[in-house]
Amino acid sequence: MKYRSAIFIVLIVIVCDQLLKYYIKTHFYYGQEVNVIGHWFRLHFIENEGMAFGMRLGNADIGKVILTLFRLVAVILGFFMLKSLVVKKYSKGAIICGSLILAGALGNLIDSMFYGMIFTESSYHLANVAQVGQGYAHFLHGRVVDMLYFPIVDTRMPGWVPFIGGSDFVFFEPVFNIADAAISIGVLTLVFFQKRLIHKRVPVQAVTQ
Secondary structure, eight states, X not given: OOHHHHHHHHXXXXXXXXXXXXXXXXXXXXXXXXXXXXXXXXXXXXXXXXXXXGOOXXXXXXXXXXXXXXXXXXXXHHHHHHHHHHHTTBOHHHHHHHHHHHHHHHHHHHIIIIIHHHBOOOXXXXXXOOOBSSOSSOTTOOOEEXXXXXXXXXXXXXXXXXXXXXXXXXXXXXXXXXXXXXXXHHHHHHHHTHHHHSSBOOOHHHHHO
């Protein structure tokens, strides 16, 4: 698989991720939820200052800057690693997974680096949805836009269930974005199919000798 093909995958994921984030950011008020397929697939607009799926790294500004800089370093190294996978002729599956992981990291990095300077603050009122204009934060302090919500199971646990009986139960509860999904697909595919994917292609001449 050629390096330009891997970069093309990265670009496709980035474009889809950023277009959806832009639409949600400029058309949804904060917390707005719209059913897409029944009640189990919804668009639910939230923002987070931390890692994937709404996780956080502290509340201080320094934590946000450290996380964003870590993402930046990881993305830069990711391009070199992806190039190395291609040069060393690893399997097409491994290169595709690497491209997805890199694309996801870059997609969320764009939010963290620039969204605070590009968009106005999102509000809880439809009349005041965010617009491109005076930013709500400084460079490296942007919040990541999340919107994909799949509450496939949304029920109340029976009273006889230990510890959680009588409480509400939602699966899958995290709200995420296309970038998060790309990272998860890439990582999980490598984990579960590593024996098939993590290997170098053997030249035809070597096989026939």
